[in-house]
Amino acid sequence: MAVETCVAFLLADELDAEEYAQFKPKTPPKARKVREQEEEEDVDEDDDEDDDGEKNYFSAAVPSLSVLDFQKYFQLTQTQVEELVRLLSPCAWATSKLDGWTVTHAVLASLWTLSTLESHCSVAARFHTNESLICHQLNEFCTLVTTNFADKIRWPKWKEADVSVSGFSSSVGLPGTVCVVGSCVIPIERPSDVLDPEAYRDSEKEYSVNLMTFCDHKGCFTYVTAEHPGSWHNSKVLLETEVGRALQEDPLNLLRGNHIIGDATFPLSEHLLTPFPDYGTLGEKKLRYNLKVRAALKVVQGSLGSLRSKFQRLRSLQMNSITQISLAVKTCCILYNKYLETNNTADVECMEEHSVVQEPFHELPNGHSGSLGGISKRQDIAASLGRKPKKESSKAYCRQWYEV
Known part of the structure; x- marks a missing residue:
């Protein structure tokens, strides 16, 4: 579920204007809210309009991503990405203490960065973070992958x-x-x-x-x-x-x-x-x-x-x-x-x-x-x-x- 949430988060720039207008929240989703949505099993009915808009956006965007589309964006299947997250989660990530930033974010951000020629600034905008974090995260991701998957x-x-x-x-x-x-x-x-x-x-x-x-x-x-x-x-x-x-x-x-x-x-x-x-x-x-x-x-x-x-x-x-x-x-x-x-x-x-x-x-x-x-x-x-x-x-x- 965490992978699906982050994927939906990334798809904002991939949907066309008409599709995106239906699901766009009134204010940009915050990384803190994404993390809260991943950790909470139930959503309070009294959440404000921003949370409702965010919920609608996620529920609309995730089902629209086919198996082929997921692999197109991240090169791996969703099952492989989830396995990657699971195996790398116990590692000592330098960014693990950042508020609103999870291993799932780190893996998907790094896969997206390697798969495209988008500027680091543009990738940072997708994840609502800063460019220096994306650069540092990519180096850390590569170090951990080459160490843990050398075989x-x-x-x-x-x-x-x-x-x-x-x-x-x-x-x-x-x-x-x-x-x-x-x-x-x-x-x-x-x-x-x-x-x-x-x-x-x-x-x-x-x-x-x-x-x-x-x-x-x-x-x-x-x-x-x-x-x-x-x-x-x-x-x-x-x-x-x-x-x-x-x-x-x-x-x-x-x-x-x-x-x-x-x-x-x-x-x-x-x-x-x-x-x-x-x-x-x-x-x-x-x-x-x-x-x-x-x-x-x-x-x-x-x-x-x-x-x-x-x-x-x-x-x-x-x-x-x-x-x-x-x-x-x-x-x-x-x-x-x-x-x-x-x-x-x-x-x-x-x-x-x-x-x-x-x-x-x-x-x-x-x-x-x-x-x-x-x-x-x-x-x-x-x-x-x-x-x-x-x-x-x-x-x-x-x-x-x-x-x-």
């Missing part, structure tokens, strides 16, 4: 790894693939808590961080990092991550004989496979392998696109602390994984329009064509993919004959 982002092991390998094998036809890796840039303000803030300026002279993510076959984030400069090449960012170090120091424990799929910006190895460089001379099997790699990469690209679509604050993160930026991005990824709990797979068609555009690793001054193990494994997989169906091969042959 929502975990590397697939044992059964989970087998399920992901099977999923990639059946969906894109690449055997032994446990995860795919991709990246995008997150615009930020000039960092204030790093030694060299200018390192975070990209080629367009804007400040940004590189969000590198690994996903399983459903598009669920299994590892994320968002603390390195957006100007860094993907191969450099990878080396600074826990996954990158594990690939070098203990790949067997990390992958159990499987591999990761990445694009050409990553170094080829037997543990991280990339597409064949295409200079127009690739054979049929290598081209088929590249098509399957591209299909696998759509999973992580789709998740990054969906993430930025649902949590639009990531398109313009108004923060200048790399620590807080990393927590905010990770919070959005955790919430996105919770979203996938009620939605089977990510929208692979929602491609990321701000993906990092970088040179292939093998064309870098310090790059190479790949390890011997990686070159051999990639060729073996390409050779094992089989021939195209006869009908498709026949069409290709006829087209080639016609062009000659």
Whole structure:
């Protein structure tokens, strides 16, 4: 009931003028009155006109919010939000002693802030509070979510790894693939808590961080990092991550004989496979392998696109602390994984329009064509993919004959 009350409180600006005129109270509802309404089971019949107007507004607005509309505003279902409130309620909130401000308010205000590009001032107006509280509340929310729900982002092991390998094998036809890796840039303000803030300026002279993510076959984030400069090449960012170090120091424990799929910006190895460089001379099997790699990469690209679509604050993160930026991005990824709990797979068609555009690793001054193990494994997989169906091969042959 507390969630419904706060949702109704937020919908004032979403109703059109004619609808809102019927239910608008004579004076704006006060946060104190909202809290009293949540705590009291019975409403006194002798309440003043302000209370009656507030009651009518809530009773009219809440039923008008469908299940889909609720998830549109807050990205999670109402049941998930209620669970979030319940699990975070015992935490030590710095704002818990504020009069009229509850954990429900804190959760919904933070979800709303992350889901939209509304100014903090506008969000504060929705909650009848001040801008500084909204900013402080968002930082506190992100800290508590990343602390209490860290297990929502975990590397697939044992059964989970087998399920992901099977999923990639059946969906894109690449055997032994446990995860795919991709990246995008997150615009930020000039960092204030790093030694060299200018390192975070990209080629367009804007400040940004590189969000590198690994996903399983459903598009669920299994590892994320968002603390390195957006100007860094993907191969450099990878080396600074826990996954990158594990690939070098203990790949067997990390992958159990499987591999990761990445694009050409990553170094080829037997543990991280990339597409064949295409200079127009690739054979049929290598081209088929590249098509399957591209299909696998759509999973992580789709998740990054969906993430930025649902949590639009990531398109313009108004923060200048790399620590807080990393927590905010990770919070959005955790919430996105919770979203996938009620939605089977990510929208692979929602491609990321701000993906990092970088040179292939093998064309870098310090790059190479790949390890011997990686070159051999990639060729073996390409050779094992089989021939195209006869009908498709026949069409290709006829087209080639016609062009000659």
